[in-house]
Amino acid sequence: xxxxxxxxxxxxxxxxxxxxxxxxxxxxxxxxxxxxxxxxxxxxxxxxxxxxxxxxxxxxxxxxxxxxxxxxxxxxxxxxxxxxxxxxxxxxxxxxxxxxxxxxxxxxxxxxx
Amino acid sequence: xxxxxxxxxxxxxxxxxxxxxxxxxxxxxxxxxxxxxxxxxxxxxxxxxxxxxxxxxxxxxxxxxxxxxxxxxxxxxxxxxxxxxxxxxxxxxxxxxxxxxxxxxxxxxxxxxxxxxxxxxxxxxxxxxxxxxxxxxxxxxxxxxxxxxx
Numbered sequence: 001x002x003x004x005x006x007x008x009x010x011x012x013x014x015x016x017x018x019x020x021x022x023x024x025x026x027x028x029x030x031x032x033x034x035x036x037x038x039x040x041x042x043x044x045x046x047x048x049x050x051x052x053x054x055x056x057x058x059x060x061x062x063x064x065x066x067x068x069x070x071x072x073x074x075x076x077x078x079x080x081x082x083x084x085x086x087x088x089x090x091x092x093x094x095x096x097x098x099x100x101x102x103x104x105x106x107x108x109x110x111x112x113x
Numbered sequence: 114x115x116x117x118x119x120x121x122x123x124x125x126x127x128x129x130x131x132x133x134x135x136x137x138x139x140x141x142x143x144x145x146x147x148x149x150x151x152x153x154x155x156x157x158x159x160x161x162x163x164x165x166x167x168x169x170x171x172x173x174x175x176x177x178x179x180x181x182x183x184x185x186x187x188x189x190x191x192x193x194x195x196x197x198x199x200x201x202x203x204x205x206x207x208x209x210x211x212x213x214x215x216x217x218x219x220x221x222x223x224x225x226x227x228x229x230x231x232x233x234x235x236x237x238x239x240x241x242x243x244x245x246x247x248x249x250x251x252x253x254x255x256x257x258x259x260x261x262x263x
Contacts (some may be wrong), residue, residue: 020136022164023135023164023171024132024135024136038135053160055168056165056168056231057232058212060229060231061230063228066223066226067224067228070223071223071224074137090234090239091234091235092217093231096219096223096226
């Protein structure tokens with residue numbers, strides 16, 4: 001499970017390098033996210049633009065990350081590809097997360113807040 | 114009613130009932146569907162449904178088995194639908210019934226959000242029919258996935 005993180009003044013961007021967040025890597029994803037976001041600013045943007053497959057375990061790991069960061073910090077999601085977006089919509093999780101079509105849109109919008 | 118036409122395409126596949134085996138088996142399974150020339154959407158749907166079903170078997174049917182058994186997939190295509198029968202010799206489903214989709218309140222606090230239980234929601238959403246039977250030591254899941262005309 002490869003993730004890369006960069007922290008700017010008011011937000012952190014975590015990019016998922018792998019193309020799958022599935023049951024095989026869900027635990028590792030959750031643990032790596034905890035480590036990477038340790039001491040992160042209030043907003044963490046998860047860049048999913050390279051991810052083309054997510055299953056319910058992967059979705060659960062993202063929800064767990066949001067719960068871990070709350071209440072002090074927010075996790076927002078950017079760059080959802082078609083198949084990933086569909087999983088969020090089918091499980092109604094699109095109403096729980098703030099979703100941005102691109103990382104640029106997320107950074108721009110969050111920087112204004 | 115016309116007679117049911119014979120399947121135009123069919124194959125079988127087995128895999129070990131372990132998490133490590135699922136990813137490779139899924140890729141192999143999707144490759145074998147290549148002759149059907151499915152749309153990307155249909156492939157994505159099949160990948161997700163089969164992944165959720167296999168992961169459920171690994172996590173629940175074989176959860177307390179020191180040596181998990183195998184999972185057997187039989188698949189055929191007929192008239193725009195992919196029919197799957199997925200069989201294992203693991204633990205029976207709770208109440209010997211298919212788990213029903215769980216609902217959650219999107220307005221609930223973040224701390225109350227579910228971290229699991231999405232799998233069967235997805236399976237119910239993406240399949241035309243899905244059924245479960247326990248036959249002796251065997252779990253049998255039958256499903257039909259509409260994938261469009263061939």
